[in-house]
Every structure is written in C-alpha cells, then in structure tokens.
Amino acid sequence: MKKLLHTLLLAFLFSSVAIAQNGIISGKVTDEIGLGLPGATVFIPTINKGSVTDVNGNYTIIEIPAGDHNITVSYVGYKKVEQSITVVAGQTTLGNITMEPGYTQTGEVMVVGDRLKGQAKALNQQRTNANITNVVSADQVGRFPDANIGDALKRIPGITIQNDQGEARNIIIRGLAPQLNSVTLNGERIPSAEGDNRNVQLDLIPSDMIQTIQVNKAVLPNMDADAIGGSVNLVTRSEPTGQRLSGTLASGYNFLSDKAIWTGSLIAADRFANGKLGAVFSASYNNHNFGSDDIEAVWVTGDDGNAYIDEFDIREYRVQRVRRSANLALDYQINKNNKIFLSGTYNWRDDWENRFRMRVSELEDAFNDGDFTSLGNNKYNVSAARVEFQTKGGIGNDRVDNRRLEDQRNRNLSLKGEHQLDRLKMTWSATYAKASEERPNERYLSYRSKNQSVNVDLSNPEFPLAILANPADNAGIGFNELSEQNGYTFDRDINGKLDFALPISENGILKFGGRARIKKKERDNNFFAYEPTDENAFGATIGDIPNNDYSDSGFLPGSQFTAGVFATPKFLGGLNLNSGQFDSEDILEEYLAGNYSATENIYAAYAMSDIQFTNEFSAIFGLRLESTSIDYKGYVYDIDEEEGLGEVEDSQSYTNLMPGVHFNYNFSDFSILRFAFTNTIARPNYYDLVPYVQFSAEDEELEKGNPELKATTSMNFDLMYENYFDNIGIVSGGVFYKNLDNFIYPQRVEGYNDPVYGNDLQFTTSKNGGTAEIYGLEVSFQRQIWKGLGLYLNYTYTGSNTTGIQGREADDLELPGTANNMFNASLSYETEKMVLRASLNYASDYIDELGGESFDDRYYDKQTFVDVNGSYAFSNNWRFFFEVKNLTNQPLRYYQGISSRTMQAEYYNVRFNAGVKFDLFNN
Secondary structure, eight states: OHHHHHHHHHHHHHHHHHHHHEEEEEEEEEOTTSOBOTTOEEEETTTTEEEEOOTTSEEEEEEEESEEEEEEEEOTTBOOEEEEEEEOTTSEEEOOEEOOBOEEETTEEEOOOHHHHHHHHHHHHHHHOSSOEEEEEOOTTSOOSSSBHHHHHTTSTTEEEEEETTEEEEEEETTBOGGGSEEEETTEEOOOOOSSSOOOOGGGSBGGGOSEEEEESSOOTTSOSOOSSOEEEEEOOOOOSSEEEEEEEEEEEETTTTEEEEEEEEEEEEEETTTTEEEEEEEEEEEEEEEEEEEEEEEEEOTTSOEEEEEEEEEEEEEEEEEEEEEEEEEEEEETTEEEEEEEEEEEEEEEEEEEEEEEEOOHHHHHHTOEEEEETTEEEEEEEEEEEEEEEEOOSTTTTTSEEEEEEEEEEEEEEEEEETTEEEEEEEEEEEEEEEEEEEEEEEEEEEEEEEEEEOSSTTSOEEEESSGGGGGGOBEEEEEEEEEEEEEEEEEEEEEEEEEEETTEEEEEEEEEEEEEEEEEEEEEEEEESSHHHHOSBGGGSOEEEOOOTTOTTOTTOOOOEEEOHHHHHTOOTTSSSEEEEEOGGGTGGGOEEEEEEEEEEEEEEEEEOSSSEEEEEEEEEEEEEEEEEEEEEETTTTEEEEEEEEEEEEEEEEEEEEEEEEEETTEEEEEEEEEEEEOOOHHHHSOOEEEETTTTEEEEOOTTOOOEEEEEEEEEEEEEETTTEEEEEEEEEEEEESOEEEEEEEEEEETTTEEEEEEEEEEEOOEEEEEEEEEEEEEEEETTEEEEEEEEEEEEEEOOOTTOTTSOOOOTTOOSEEEEEEEEEEOSSEEEEEEEEEEOOEEEEOOSSGGGOEEEOOEEEEEEEEEEESSSSEEEEEEEEOTTOOOEEEEESSTTSEEEEEEOOOEEEEEEEEEEEEO
C-alpha cells in the first residue's frame, strides 16, 4: 500500500509540473435539443490529440498547450463541427459543443428522423469503442419498441433468447448458455433472483428504463471476466443538460386472454444549483393480463423398440404480470475536474398465475405389458392409466388473490466519483445490489385416479395426445393431494471498485485498478401437505366441490386438447388450512435438499496499456487477475426414513490469471479492422456447488451436489471488420473462436457405487466435461438504401464440438445452447414525421440439455418471430405509436431426440399495443 501511495504521489507531482505549462479541455457534446451524444470523436488536429465522448456525451483532453485551438467533432449522421477554444495554462477550460443532425448523400443534406437519431447514437458508440461490441440505443423519447430488454437484445447479431410466457427471459450469446454470460447495470453485475443459477431474468427489466444496451463480445482487462459468451451492460439515464419531461401512455390487447394491456412511463430531468446538480427520475408501469396454451409429453422407448409417451399434460395458464420500475440518478459537479454520482434503481415484477393441468401418466408399463388396445393409425386405448387434474393457485387474501404469486425485485444503489487529478484520472464506485424472489402461500389441489381408460393418439408425434376415453368420468376423479408452500430466495452483492488512468507518453495511457465483490445467496423454502379430516365433507371427487370446465375450443395447439373440469381457484384460496379441518405434514423431501446458503468473495486487479502506435494502428495489452473463495452449506435428506441428517459444509478457492490483447486498425475514420485475444471465466451455478445429498436406499437413487466443480474457462479469438456510412449505416463481418475447458453438464450414472450410500445406484450430479470448441461468423448490413427506406440484416453461424462427456464419448455432441443459424431482418421507411418498420427474428434449433443417451436429449426448437411497429409525430413534442408482436404465433417448443417428437409446445398468440409519447424539453 505504501509503494502504491508513493507512486501516486510521484505521478501527482510530475503531472503538476506538466499542468503548469499546459491546460485541460473538458466538456459535453450534445444534439440540437440538448441530449448527450455518446461516441463522438473530438480532435485537435494541430497537436494530433483527441478523445471520445462517454455514454453521456462527456469528454476530457489533457496536456494541451496554452493558447487558441480549433476543435473538430465528427459523428455519423450529424454535420461536422469546428469550434475555436482558448486554453489557459494550469486551468480546465469548458468546451461544450452542439451538433445538428443530417448527412450528405449525393450532395444533398437529408433529414434524420427520431429512429435514425437513436441508430446514429448506437453506431457511433460501437465505432469508437476500443473493443468488439454491439450497441442498441433508445430513441429520442426513450422507449424501445420491445416490452423488455430481452426482446430488444434478440435483434443483435449472435444473440438468441429463451422465452417464458411469451416474453424474452434468458440470453444466449454466440451459442453460450445463459450461465456463461453476464448482465450488468451501469457496469455493475446484476444479482440473480433465480434459485439455483446465476441467470438474470431479463423480463424483469422494462426497456423504457434503459438508455443504452452495450453487448461486449470481447471484454477488456478492466471489465469483469465472467463473460465467456459476452457481457451485456445496461446503461440508465444520467447527467441531464436541462429541463426535460417525457413520457408514454399506451394500451393494448392480448389475443389469447382477450384482455387489455396498460403501459405508462415518465422521465423528468433538470439541473439545479447553477447547473452543478443534475437529477433524472424515470418511472415505468406495465400491467398485462395474458397466458399460454401448453401441451407437454415425456417420451420413452418401449420393449418393442418403438417410441411411446409415458406422461402427457394439457396445461392452461392464466397470468397477470405487473412490472414497476423507478430510477433516480443524481450528479454533482464539484468543479470542472471532480464529479460525484448517486443512483438508485428499483425493479419490481409481480406474476400472478393460475394453472390448470390435466396429466395422464403410467403409460410406459401399459405399453410394455401389452395392456392396451390398438385403434389403428398409431392410436391406442389404455385401460389402466393414471389421470390427474391439478389446480395451481394461492391463498385468498388481497395480496395473493387466489393465485400463485411470484414476487421478484431487484435493487441497486451506487455511489461513484470521477476525479481528474491533473494528468491522473481516478474513478471509484461503491455499490449495493440485491435480487429477491418470494412465493408466498402457493397452493396446489389435485384429484387423481388410477385404472382410468384413456385414448392415446401418436399418429402425429408433433401433437401427441392422451385423454380420458369418456370425458364425463372427469367429475368422478377422487381427491389426491392438497399442499401449500412458501419460497424465498435472495442474492446480495456488495462491491467496490477503484480505477486509475495515467498518460505514460504522448500516445499511451496506463490503466490499472481493482475491485472487491462480496456475495451472499440463500434459498429458504418449505412445503406442507394437508389431509382433510373428513374427506367426504371436504369433497371426495371434483364433482363434489366448486369446479369449472376450463376446456377451450380455441386452445391454440388444437381443439382436440380439452383440459376438463378443475377445482376453482377461489375454492382453493378460500380454504382455511389451520381451521382444524385438516391434518398437516411437513414434507421435507419436497424442499430440504434444495435449501442452501452460500457466500462468494471475488477480488480482482488489472493493468492495461492503451497505445496509439500510428494514426491508424492502436493496441491494448492487459492482464487481469481474479481470486475467488466460496463457502457453501447444504442439507442431507434420507427419503426412506423421511428425515434430514443434518447440514454439510464445503469451501473452495482458486485464482485465475487472464491476459488480453486488442488490436484496432483504422483504414479511415469509418473503416476499422479489429482483433482480440481474451481469456474469460464462468463460475458454476450456485446449487451445482452445494454439498447437498438426497438419497433412497430402497429406490437405489442418489442425488448430490458437487463442491469440487471447477470454473469453466475460455480462450477466445475474435476478428471483425466494420465499415460505417455517413447515412447512418454499417456493413461488418467477422469470425470468432472459443476454446472452453471444464465446461459443466448434468450427469446421470447407472450402477454407481458410493462408499457411504450404497452400491448399484442411479446417481445424478453435475460434472466438469473436457473441452469444447465454439466457432462461427457474423455478418451485418444496416443502411438507408433509398431516401427514407432502410434495411437492417444480420446473420450469425455458430458451430461447436465437445469432449469428455461421460457415456457419450462416441457421440458427436454440440455444446448445449449452440444455435447454428441466427438471422435478423428489418425493413423500415421513415419521413420527418412517420416511421414504419417490419422485423423478423429467426434462430435455429439447438440442444438445450443432454440426456443419458441421444433419445433423451432435449432440444429447444427453431423459432421465427415477425413484429411490426410504427409512429407518427404530430409535432416535435407529441407522437402516436403502435406495435404488433408475434404475428407468427411462435410457440415455445422443446422436442426430445428428434424434431418430430414434441416435449413441450406452448402458444401465446398475438399482442397489440398503441399509445402516445411526449417529449417536452427546455435546454
């Protein structure tokens, strides 16, 4: 520490001598209405010095000789600006610059509308970034046409999204599964509310709260290294230039639920205290009643070698999702060289859900034992199947409202500082972040009966069917189970960061710093089963209780899928389980082995040099060190004895040294060739590391966590060429290669011998594989092709192979999550007042989860989305907009082994939204 302080003191003294003879220019580049322009190039030709504006449009140029200087500012899509500034020795001179939109095409200055302004911001940041990135920027009013961040991300090259209930949730970058990527907010990692992994649910974050999305595909040494696929950074609004009030008010319609959608957002900003204090407040609200129509099947191989279904579900979901978000960002300029920032973000999503599930099971034994009658054309009658009708809901209070409530929240509070200490620049931050998920009083009521006659139709395995042969038998199905459970998970981050930047020559900068992240994650669930003391008084059959037929002739997978009669959610929610009319039992098997607590401490340090060798060629050389220590606590549960056998703890620590090199060659201001060599890491999912044990000697089953799991590491190579156009466009192409070591996969072993829990067991755990290679190419084209007509195209190919998967060594397996082909297309037309756009998003199928053999592999099926949106500006301050989502009625579909064998097909139908936006400013 003393050596570091001495070094900083010497640097400060030397820089004081330099600043006495020179000066500093610091300022902000804004557009014609006062909004910051990120990625602008600010240059002083006479001394060959310059800078690039940050995400808020700020820039600083140091060591400028005293006197008059001409500054030039260039920005794709905006007119070039030249401005004279007088620099005073030993002082910081303010150099604010305003630019006007418009580009020259065949000698004519064209009008740039709102959509193109947002596109220009994105492309300029992408062009001037030191690493390989993709950037999406909000439009001038500050709202993406997509409901959440995930929907906006899926339009970026190399990205595909896993959906849930019709909204984008988990991100896959260049074929890497969600747990191999990271999501940050203003550069700070967002904790995960997921119970067992590190995934950030993107449908928690509304797009209208975000100013810019940055996808870093080749991370720099000063960035967190847990980004094998890439790192997504969400940037919120900050540092206003003046008074502004913007907002959105919209409504829509969901064609599945036949209910309205309500959306509203507000942005208020101003500067106070003679311009020293800036404040931006953003708020967003979305209320959406929707749902899904779903069928699911489990396939098995019969003794005759044919494929049959062992289990089949018809599921109808009725969901209400309410998203509320708020953000407050304050910045205070102490003086021209020192700023501090305070920001807080709160995202809160409530999902209320009722689910009605009809399940037919125990079909495998019937097919193997010949207990069926063939009806021809791969149709059968099975006389002894098990049929269950289950209602999912919640307690009937005002908060839960007879529905399963999933309450997810994400909070982030951050204090930051920027200080220009003569030549030395210092930035620091301290952040508290917490994600949580609570599921209170979640209830299930099921009626089930064996020896039921069912008809099974496998004539079209894309739409398998198993259903009661006589639907009237539904009402006579007897009581099976009543349960209530509570769940709570939280993930808390406390971290601090300190960074320095020091010029080491006329053309070189040394950057160094460190960070500490202290994490804690816990999952605390319970589960109680209830038996009525008088089953006849409670309701021995479905027909004896309040019920409703939830069959729907418009069920999207097909009218043949009739769900049947279920207990109503109001009846389930109204049950007083503590009234003495029920006997309760704590069912440890349902939750004990799943509960855990974990602490994870990560300490990192880095150093990197950024050197401009010539006007065309620059390079970054760097090294990052990350040290990780983890402590986990889990539980041991004996299923046969129905008892917990105590807690078990384990710990692990390791250090990773990760070099990185980035080369940029500028053929011109708008033509760039980039190369990157990087090393990255992905730590195992939390629950995979927990030393839990759950076993049954009678059933010869053993499930364990694996605290010996190693982190996955990757060596990455990227080559990318980018050519930008004056008329706000780009053509780019590149290749990438990743070599992964110790990737993680779920393992199931038959005949496993354990020294503690017995021999010849079916053993399930997570294990490190050998190596995996991922390779591919990306091409992109984006340009105004004729007057107001614009075209946006990108295509990504990703291939992979793996080694070291036990039991599958002979199979040519791709890495799970690797979609071979991804394609985006958008055709737009824009005038000064109107914007119209049609968009297509396609991703091919890929392995999602490996089974013990190829028959059991689960695939995420190909998906094609078509959306349209548009807007019309009545004035500079008001406009109307509309959007139609999922015109293809694309389902979420999984298949087992081969594409024709459906495991799940969940449909959501079309959604429509329309409203007005306003933007009132005084800058």
